[in-house]
Amino acid sequence: MLHHLPARPDTILWGHLDPDAAPVLRIRPGDSVEVETLSGGARNLPAAGQPGTALPAHLAVIAAKSPELGPHMLTGPIAVEGAMPGDRLVVEIEEIRFAQDYGWNAIEPGFGMFPDLATAYENLTVAIDRDRGTAQLPWGPEAALAPFFGILAVAPPRAGGRLSSVPPGGFGGNIDNRLARAGAVISLPVFVPGALFMAGDGHALQGDGEICDTALETALNGRFRFQLEKGTAPSAPEILYDNRLITMGFDPDLDRAAEAAAARMIDNICARSPLTRTEAFRHCSLFGSLRITQVVNGVKGVHCLLDLGSLEGAGGL
Structure with missing residues (x-):
């Protein structure tokens, strides 16, 4: 409707x-x-x-x-x-x-x-x-x-x-x-x-x-x-756009906001593939991009962007 x-x-x-x-x-x-x-x-x-x-x-x-x-x-x-x-x-x-x-x-x-x-x-x-x-x-x-x-x-x-x-x-x-x-x-x-x-x-x-x-x-x-x-709430907003996943971090400290965005991307990689957390850590470094969303809202925002196509074949799939 x-x-x-x-x-x-x-x-x-x-x-x-x-x-x-x-x-x-x-x-x-x-x-x-x-x-x-x-x-x-x-x-x-x-x-x-x-x-x-x-x-x-x-x-x-x-x-x-x-x-x-x-x-x-x-x-x-x-x-x-x-x-x-x-x-x-x-x-x-x-x-x-x-x-x-x-x-x-x-x-x-x-x-x-x-x-x-x-x-x-x-x-x-x-x-x-x-x-x-x-x-x-x-x-x-x-x-x-x-x-x-x-x-x-x-x-x-x-x-x-x-x-x-x-x-x-x-x-x-x-x-x-x-x-x-x-x-x-x-x-x-x-x-x-x-x-x-x-x-x-x-x-x-x-x-x-x-x-x-x-x-x-x-x-x-x-x-x-x-x-x-039902029952699958993310810890913070996530965006899917053009087969790219965007995870977000928010904190008054820009470093902590970046850490949160990257940690949430590692969580997503592990959930979407058989990669270990260490492998996801490496994968995020090779394919993920950290970007500053905004620095002017008191609580700063950073987002991590990953092309989900980069996970094709991960873990031998």
Whole structure:
């Protein structure tokens, strides 16, 4: 069954993930959902003379609500029938579409990899050609866009209460992994009954690291298909894209985040092949790639990428 979840004041959590939030939609495993998302607060709307037209739904949410704990507008939560703690929620990103004709990028004192570089809050609005999938940047280049959702999340454990939308964690959240694009499948651990899935933080374009603290942010609409695997929750989100497995690590310390991402890849190699842990350690060094996901969300992210084709013939198979 295909459902539609619009973005409006009663379907948006602004700035936080709440394990006690009431679901705005209930679905069954195997269902797909068209999800509308929004991006940014009032200061990220197109200013006079800048390109772009604000969505009426966006203006309605800004008028009706205020951010709590963080800046991101999240659509949801979606409850999946039968999902229980310890399960794996498997979310196929079937389609991503641009919902508006502009993106924005902001720099601000105290934020980004170089917090002293900006002297004032500056919001830049850039026109998006939705038909061509490009944006003309004001400093010259035409950029080919690669949209993805920066936030894909389930509700965090109830013991932690309501959390800011900024730091990522085992529940997903603000992972800012640019491989969470159309055609990818993300697996998330379930912490509360129903899983309570949320999506938001649409990006038109971002490099690994998200160095200045924002990407080319924009409103995206996505179609997601949900499946459930009982009792197989991963320890952190995993992405499968183009036969490449991506494991993730999160920690305020970049080294520890890298260790977590690599350790989870070794675990996966052992689970998917007859290789010993030592052999998987070697295999990961030869074929795995560690990449910095983002360094600006307080809790830093590193992901390890492995082409699963590299395991063909492993252990004599």
